[in-house]
Amino acid sequence: MTVGETAAASTLADLIRARVRDIPDYPQPGVVFKDITPLLADGAALTAVVDALAADHGALDKVAGIEARGFILAASVACQLGSGFVPVRKQGRLPGPTFSQSYQLEYGSATIEVHQDAFSPGERVLIVDDVLATGGTAEATAELVRRAGAEVAGICVILELEFLGGRARLPGGNVRSLLVV
Ligand code: AMP
Numbered sequence: 001m002t003v004g005e006t007a008a009a010s011t012l013a014d015l016i017r018a019r020v021r022d023i024p025d026y027p028q029p030g031v032v033f034k035d036i037t038p039l040l041a042d043g044a045a046l047t048a049v050v051d052a053l054a055a056d057h058g059a060l061d062k063v064a065g066i067e068a069r070g071f072i073l074a075a076s077v078a079c080q081l082g083s084g085f086v087p088v089r090k091q092g093r094l095p096g097p098t099f100s101q102s103y104q105l106e107y108g109s110a111t112i113e114v115h116q117d118a119f120s121p122g123e124r125v126l127i128v129d130d131v132l133a134t135g136g137t138a139e140a141t142a143e144l145v146r147r148a149g150a151e152v153a154g155i156c157v158i159l160e161l162e163f164l165g166g167r168a169r170l171p172g173g174n175v176r177s178l179l180v181v
Helices: 003-019 043-054 069-081 136-147
Strands: 021-024 032-035 062-066 084-090 098-104 109-115 124-132 151-160 175-180
Touching (some): 003 043, 043 151, 062 136, 069 084, 069 124, 098 136, 109 136, 124 136
16 A cells, blocks of 8 residues: 555545444344444545445446345445446345345344346356455355356445454455455
8 A cells, every 4th residue: 555545444444433423232132233334424534434435346237235234335336336236135135036045143144135137158247345344244145146147346344343363254355345353
């Protein structure tokens, strides 16, 4: 990184730190929820975050967003890059034939789905979400992209909760987080 790039990165990190709100004990006791709605409501901050998520991926065919907050970010990134947007949704919400992937949560399990025809063979796909926590959701999404015949070009999030070790579940996944806490 050049001095200018380092300064820009720390400005962006400061901006995210100032606009993401901690909500203790939501949605359950013991969890600190990272609420990005103040950041979404700030036009300059939202633009800076979308620009950073969209930068430096080389040619991309699709941007996949993880329900629900990932949709907002991924669709904005896709518009900026002129790529298509693909929703990765919770079980039962997509109308067409889907691939499904189940994964373990801290308590219980979850299933996410993508349309079987969402990608053409070999397409390069960027996965976007708001928060990387244990990495289970991103790992399952990457698996869905591969099962649907496409290639994972990278995984981008605004915020990475480092203490949960999600990055270790995504080896070779080319993970970029704009802020690590
Ligand atoms: P994980 O699969 O554990 O990496 O969880 C990531 C998914 O759950 C993302 O879609 C996040 O939106 C959401 N998530 C997990 N933990 C948090 C948190 N502390 N604050 C906000 N969202 C979270």
